[in-house]
Amino acid sequence: MSSSRKVILGLALAAAATLASAQTSVISGLGRPATAKEIAAWDIDVRPDFKGLPKGSSTVAKGTDVWEAKCASCHGIFGESNEVFSPLVGGTTKDDVAKGRVARLLDPGFPGRTTLMKVSTVSTLWDYVNRAMPWNNPKTLTPDEVYGVVAYLLNLGGVIPDDFTLSDRNIAEVQKRLPNRDGVTTRHGLWPGKGMGNGGVPDVKAVACMKDCATEPTVKSFLPDYARNAHGNLAEQNRMIGAQHGADTTQPAGTRPVAPAAPAAAAAKPSAAGDASALFKKHSCNACHSVDSKLVGPPLREVAKKLAGRGDAVDYLAGKIKSGGSGVWGAIPMPAQTLSADDARTLARWIADGAQ
């Protein structure tokens, strides 16, 4: 390196250092730099080339135990349940493992699209389970437990044999047996790759208007009224996950959701009911329950109906809310909830009163 370049580089580094310290002082009092540990806890993505994959291993047999303890209640013993989500396993064949394309994806007569039919990178399966499952307790699995349940799922799909040990060292070999590994395509308008034959030009084009621009958007097409509710009320069919709730299709488009009219009893003690429904959201009960339709757990009004006339209903429910339960409403257990005894009682009283 010439000496003049050294100087310039030195200056640049000094400038960067000044900038960095200036930035720290600008945000001082507002927070602190993330620690290396915090960044490591956040930086968990596993790429298709397996960069980011933690070392570890586990067997199909050990994975079966983890599966039965932590996954089967929602996904079924064989990953076949569609109770909370589409089945994870099924629909793949030996031939798919050999060819790398899942033939049934092209068969409109086949009734479903399971995870193993669609996933084309085993890293995605590993990453997703590691970051998001079990759904009610994400990021609690050790790397070895993730290897185990992923091995279990792959074994059910005929990708690896019963006596297999899946590890960071052989996962790349397993990728070569994933049934839909060659099923990815960029031949579509959403992400046009070279395969589109047009050099990768997107099929829509945004042109920013810079002059005499229309201030009101023009809607060019509408869903016909008769189609809006053609599949029943979408608001009642979607799972209550995240912000993606279906529209109430029993109402005309553009109508704001109407709050149900408060019955007289609730109106008499608005704060108690208000508190309880705020707690219901605060403690994420609404991830699994709705007042009058079945989600993962029973509709709260059904719970109230079932217990009507039972003197100890509030005690019983407060206990159930704190410790969880199983077998009363079906196969899926309710995990124990972390909340104060007071909150549990407020919720129990509200539910016993009909969850108004």
Ligand code: HEC
């Ligand atoms: C309390 C219920 C519940 C439990 C327990 C649970 N899951 Fe899930 N799982 C879900 C739900 C709900 C989804 C869909 C999540 C979504 O779409 O946001 C899902 C999605 C998945 C998917 C993604 C499927 C896809 O095609 O996108 C995988 C893989 C999965 N779960 C594996 C597991 C494993 C492994 C365990 C155990 C360690 C587990 N799950 C435990 C409810 C659960």
Ligand code: HEC
């Ligand atoms: C991960 C999903 C999940 C969450 C979160 C959850 N529940 Fe549940 N809940 C269930 C399931 C599943 C059942 C049915 C259990 C059974 O069959 O015994 C249930 C049952 C119940 C029952 C009926 C108990 C009985 O024995 O009849 C009440 C009351 C209840 N939940 C209230 C709550 C409240 C309040 C919260 C929030 C603090 C909450 N749940 C959070 C899934 C959940």
